[in-house]
Amino acid sequence: MKVAKFGGTSLANAEQIKKVCSIVLADSERKVIVVSAPGKRDSSDTKVTDLLIACAQKHLQTGNADAELEAVVKRFKDIANELGLDDEIVKMIKSDLEERLKLDTSHTGMFMDAMKAAGEDNSAKLVAAYLNSIGEKAEYVSPKKAGLLMSDEFGNAQVLPESYENLKMINSIEGIVIFPGFFGYTKDGKVATFPRGGSDITGSILAAALKADLYENFTDVDAVYAAHPGLVHNPVAVPELTYREMRELSYAGFSVLHEDTLVPVFMAGVPVCIKNTNNPSAPGTKISLTRDYSPNHVVGIASDAGFCCIYVSKFMMNREVGFGRKLLQILEDEGISYEHTPSGIDNISIILKQNQLKAGIEQKIIDRIKDELKVDDVSIDHDLAMIIIVGEGMKNTVGTASRATTALAKASISLEMINQGSSEITMMFAVRENEAHKAVISLYNEFFLNKLYK
Amino acid sequence: MKVAKFGGTSLANAEQIKKVCSIVLADSERKVIVVSAPGKRDSSDTKVTDLLIACAQKHLQTGNADAELEAVVKRFKDIANELGLDDEIVKMIKSDLEERLKLDTSHTGMFMDAMKAAGEDNSAKLVAAYLNSIGEKAEYVSPKKAGLLMSDEFGNAQVLPESYENLKMINSIEGIVIFPGFFGYTKDGKVATFPRGGSDITGSILAAALKADLYENFTDVDAVYAAHPGLVHNPVAVPELTYREMRELSYAGFSVLHEDTLVPVFMAGVPVCIKNTNNPSAPGTKISLTRDYSPNHVVGIASDAGFCCIYVSKFMMNREVGFGRKLLQILEDEGISYEHTPSGIDNISIILKQNQLKAGIEQKIIDRIKDELKVDDVSIDHDLAMIIIVGEGMKNTVGTASRATTALAKASISLEMINQGSSEITMMFAVRENEAHKAVISLYNEFFLNKLYK
Incomplete structure (x- = not known):
C-alpha cells in the first residue's frame, strides 16, 4: 500500500487535479492520498492559503472580509466548474468558510489556524467529489474522524504520539481515502496546523502509522537535484538518497521536502519517493535507510x-x-x-x-x-x-x-x-x-x- | 635587561657551566640567570633530579639512603672540582642534602618536593660561587628571599599572583643574580615545585615580573624546528614564531618549552628567544606577540x-x-x-x-x-x-x-x-x-x- 501526497501546484486547477486522479488510479496500491490546498496556476497567481490568510486578517481588522471570502470561493468554484461538478459542493465550501469566519477570534493563532486549514480541507473534499463523479470509490476523511491529534502550538503544532494508533482506523475504509494535509485537531477539538509546507508531514505521519510500503511525495520537479537549479545550470537528478543524506541536504537549503517530513517515515522505516505530477513516468528520487554507494561518490x-x-x-x-x-x-x-x-x-x-x-x-x-x-x-x-x-x-x-x-x-x-x-x-x-x-x-x-x- | 634560563644539559658538567658563564658575561644585559639542576653528561648518564628522586624514595622506604646521597654529592663534587672550587661548597651542598633528608616525611609529596628542589638550588649556588671565583659580581638568590610564592599542590604547584610584585626586589640586587628554577615556597615556608621541566616557567615568571626586554631560554638545540627531527630528516629551523604559534605547536608535540612557560611572558608582553648553549652564535627562534608573515606561510x-x-x-x-x-x-x-x-x-x-x-x-x-x-x-x-x-x-x-x-x-x-x-x-x-x-x-x-x- 502506498501513501501519496500531492503539493499545491498539483491541485492548482482542474487540469492538474485530473492529472492527480489519473496518477492515483494508475496504481491500485495508491490507497491514501494527502492533498495540499490549491497553489499557484502561474507565477502571478496567489495560493489559496495566502488568500485565506488575507481573508482572516481582514476579518480580524475590520470585521468584514466579504471580498476576500469571495476570492477564495471563486478559486474553488472555478475548479469545481471545470471539473464538471455541480454547485452543491461550491455552496458547501462557501458555507464552511462562513462558519470558520464566525469562530472565536480572541485567540488569534487559533483563529488563523482554523482559517488556513480550510484550503487543504476543501481541496480534499473537492478531489473526493471529483473521483466519485467519475465513478470511483473515494472518501474524504477528516483528520478529526481519523484521530490526528496535535499539540496546541497553533501555527507550529506537533503531532501527538497517540495519533499513530488512532490513524490505523483508515485501514478499515474501503476505496481511496482523500485526506487533507497540513492540519489536525487538538484534544479539545480545535484546528491546529503544522508550519507552512506541513502537508508533507501529514503524508509522512500517515505512511508511518499505516506502515505503507512507500510514501510518494508528488511535487513539481522530476527529482532531487545534485545542486540547486537556481545556482547551477541544469543539475543532474539524484536517483537514490538515504534519509540522512536527504536530511543534511534539506537542512542546508534543499527545500524539496519540509524539514520535519522525514522523522515519521525514518522511525517507521518507510521509504519515500519524490515524484513529479507533471511527469509521473520519471523515476524520481527514492529515499530510504540504505543504498548502494561507491567510495568518494558525492550525491x-x-x-x-x-x-x-x-x-x-x-x-x-x-x-x-x-x-x-x-x-x-x-x-x-x-x-x-x-x-x-x-x-x-x-x-x-x-x-x-x-x-x-x-x-x-x-x-x-x-x-x-x-x-x-x-x-x-x-x-x-x-x-x-x-x-x-x-x-x-x-x-x-x-x-x-x-x-x-x-x-x-x-x-x-x-x-x-x-x-x-x-x-x-x-x-x-x-x-x-x-x-x-x-x-x-x-x-x-x-x-x-x-x-x-x- | 635580559633573563636567561639554562637547561640541565647546559649545567651537566664544568665545561658546560663555563660555557654558560661565558655566554652570560658576553652580554651585560644578561642580569638574571635561572638554572636547572645538572642534567645528563651523555645518553647513559642520570640527571641529578632523578638521583634525588631515587635518594628520597630509598629514604622513605628504608630510612637509609646513604649510597644514593653520596651519588648526588659526587655529581656536585665532580663539577666543583673541575671548576676549581674548593671543598667548602661541596660540604655546604652535602650538609644541605642531609638537612633535607631530616625533614618530615609524613606528607610524601611535600618531602619529595623539598628533595627534588635540591638539584636546582645547589646548581645555582655552584654557578654563583664559580662566577665569584673568577672575579665576577654574582649572587645566588633564593626563591624564598625573593618571594616566589607557590600554591601547596606539591609537584604541580602554581605561582601565586603576589609573587610578581615580590620578585621586583631582584631589581635592587647589584651584579648578576643566579636564581634556581623549578621551585618556590608555599605561604607557610614549604618548598613546592612546578611540574618537571618547570625551570622554564621560573624564567618566564622572572622575565614577566622584572619586565625584561627578552627572556632567553638556552637549551641544547639551535632553534625550534618546523617538524620533529625524530619524524623528519633534518627539518628546517624556524627563525620567528608568535606566542600562539608556539603554543599550538607545543601543545601538539613540540616539547622545546614546558607547556606553561609562555603564559607569564605572554601576559607581560616579553619576547622569548630559544637559543643553544652549545652554539650561542646561532640566531635561535624568537617568540613574540606578532611577526611579519606572508600569506599561506606555514611555520x-x-x-x-x-x-x-x-x-x-x-x-x-x-x-x-x-x-x-x-x-x-x-x-x-x-x-x-x-x-x-x-x-x-x-x-x-x-x-x-x-x-x-x-x-x-x-x-x-x-x-x-x-x-x-x-x-x-x-x-x-x-x-x-x-x-x-x-x-x-x-x-x-x-x-x-x-x-x-x-x-x-x-x-x-x-x-x-x-x-x-x-x-x-x-x-x-x-x-x-x-x-x-x-x-x-x-x-x-x-x-x-x-x-x-x-
Whole structure:
C-alpha cells in the first residue's frame, strides 16, 4: 500500500487535479492520498492559503472580509466548474468558510489556524467529489474522524504520539481515502496546523502509522537535484538518497521536502519517493535507510546563507575544565541555538544563524562572554554561508577533501572554516556569503562534470 | 635587561657551566640567570633530579639512603672540582642534602618536593660561587628571599599572583643574580615545585615580573624546528614564531618549552628567544606577540598520538536545545576533558586523550549518553593521531587546505577528520595513529621542500 501526497501546484486547477486522479488510479496500491490546498496556476497567481490568510486578517481588522471570502470561493468554484461538478459542493465550501469566519477570534493563532486549514480541507473534499463523479470509490476523511491529534502550538503544532494508533482506523475504509494535509485537531477539538509546507508531514505521519510500503511525495520537479537549479545550470537528478543524506541536504537549503517530513517515515522505516505530477513516468528520487554507494561518490552540494560566527579566544583555554559547557550555557540562557562549535587549542568558534541576534542580544552575549569567562578576545563575523557536500561514500575518504579544497582554491575562494568527519557523510565549508554561489558552481563542476572521476 | 634560563644539559658538567658563564658575561644585559639542576653528561648518564628522586624514595622506604646521597654529592663534587672550587661548597651542598633528608616525611609529596628542589638550588649556588671565583659580581638568590610564592599542590604547584610584585626586589640586587628554577615556597615556608621541566616557567615568571626586554631560554638545540627531527630528516629551523604559534605547536608535540612557560611572558608582553648553549652564535627562534608573515606561510607541522573520538548521532539532534551542553556536562561529571567537538547536523564528535578513559569509565560514559540523551548511536573510535599545521599566514587562506589535503591524498592517508578555521592559525587533521608519521612527512615535503611554493 502506498501513501501519496500531492503539493499545491498539483491541485492548482482542474487540469492538474485530473492529472492527480489519473496518477492515483494508475496504481491500485495508491490507497491514501494527502492533498495540499490549491497553489499557484502561474507565477502571478496567489495560493489559496495566502488568500485565506488575507481573508482572516481582514476579518480580524475590520470585521468584514466579504471580498476576500469571495476570492477564495471563486478559486474553488472555478475548479469545481471545470471539473464538471455541480454547485452543491461550491455552496458547501462557501458555507464552511462562513462558519470558520464566525469562530472565536480572541485567540488569534487559533483563529488563523482554523482559517488556513480550510484550503487543504476543501481541496480534499473537492478531489473526493471529483473521483466519485467519475465513478470511483473515494472518501474524504477528516483528520478529526481519523484521530490526528496535535499539540496546541497553533501555527507550529506537533503531532501527538497517540495519533499513530488512532490513524490505523483508515485501514478499515474501503476505496481511496482523500485526506487533507497540513492540519489536525487538538484534544479539545480545535484546528491546529503544522508550519507552512506541513502537508508533507501529514503524508509522512500517515505512511508511518499505516506502515505503507512507500510514501510518494508528488511535487513539481522530476527529482532531487545534485545542486540547486537556481545556482547551477541544469543539475543532474539524484536517483537514490538515504534519509540522512536527504536530511543534511534539506537542512542546508534543499527545500524539496519540509524539514520535519522525514522523522515519521525514518522511525517507521518507510521509504519515500519524490515524484513529479507533471511527469509521473520519471523515476524520481527514492529515499530510504540504505543504498548502494561507491567510495568518494558525492550525491549533492547545498548551500545556505545567513550565518555568523562568534569567535572566542583565551590563552590556555584548553586547561579550563568546563569552559565550553559554560559558553554553551550562556547561549542557552539567551535562547540562542547554534550549528557548530569547532575549536582550536585556545579558541572556539560558534556558528549560528545570524537572524537570532536581534538588536541588543549580540552585545549582551559578547559582554557576558567577556565578563563571565574572562576571555582575551571575542568577536562576531557576519554574513557567512555554509556549503556542504553530501554522500554516504565519503566516510574515511582519501581524496574527496583534496578534490573539494583544490576546486575551491582554483576558484580563489577563501575558506573561513572546514569541518569534515564529525558527520560521516558530509564535508562542510564556511565561505563569505558573496562567494557562496561561485563555491557551489566550482564544487559541482568538480564532482559532477569532471570526466576524470565520472 | 635580559633573563636567561639554562637547561640541565647546559649545567651537566664544568665545561658546560663555563660555557654558560661565558655566554652570560658576553652580554651585560644578561642580569638574571635561572638554572636547572645538572642534567645528563651523555645518553647513559642520570640527571641529578632523578638521583634525588631515587635518594628520597630509598629514604622513605628504608630510612637509609646513604649510597644514593653520596651519588648526588659526587655529581656536585665532580663539577666543583673541575671548576676549581674548593671543598667548602661541596660540604655546604652535602650538609644541605642531609638537612633535607631530616625533614618530615609524613606528607610524601611535600618531602619529595623539598628533595627534588635540591638539584636546582645547589646548581645555582655552584654557578654563583664559580662566577665569584673568577672575579665576577654574582649572587645566588633564593626563591624564598625573593618571594616566589607557590600554591601547596606539591609537584604541580602554581605561582601565586603576589609573587610578581615580590620578585621586583631582584631589581635592587647589584651584579648578576643566579636564581634556581623549578621551585618556590608555599605561604607557610614549604618548598613546592612546578611540574618537571618547570625551570622554564621560573624564567618566564622572572622575565614577566622584572619586565625584561627578552627572556632567553638556552637549551641544547639551535632553534625550534618546523617538524620533529625524530619524524623528519633534518627539518628546517624556524627563525620567528608568535606566542600562539608556539603554543599550538607545543601543545601538539613540540616539547622545546614546558607547556606553561609562555603564559607569564605572554601576559607581560616579553619576547622569548630559544637559543643553544652549545652554539650561542646561532640566531635561535624568537617568540613574540606578532611577526611579519606572508600569506599561506606555514611555520610548523606537529603531531600527537593517543586520541580517541566519541561519535554520537541522533536524528533531529540539532532541534534539541541544550543537547551539546548536556553532553559536555556528562563528560565534566566524569572528570573527562576534551579537545574538540566538531559537529554535523544530527551528530557530534568529541575528541579527547584516550588515556583518560580508564577501565569502566568508557562504558559508563557510553551508557549515560545512551540513557540520558536517548541517542540513536554512540561509539568510540580509538588510536587516532592529531596532525596540525601552524602559521599566522593561514587565516582565510586560499590554497593551504588544498595543498595539505592533496599531499595527504597522494600519500593515500585516510582523513578521519579535518578542522580548520576555528583557530585562525592552524589546520588540524585526525588520522589513524599508524599513519601519523607518513602524514607528517608528506605535509613537511609539501610545505617545506616543494620548490614550486618556496
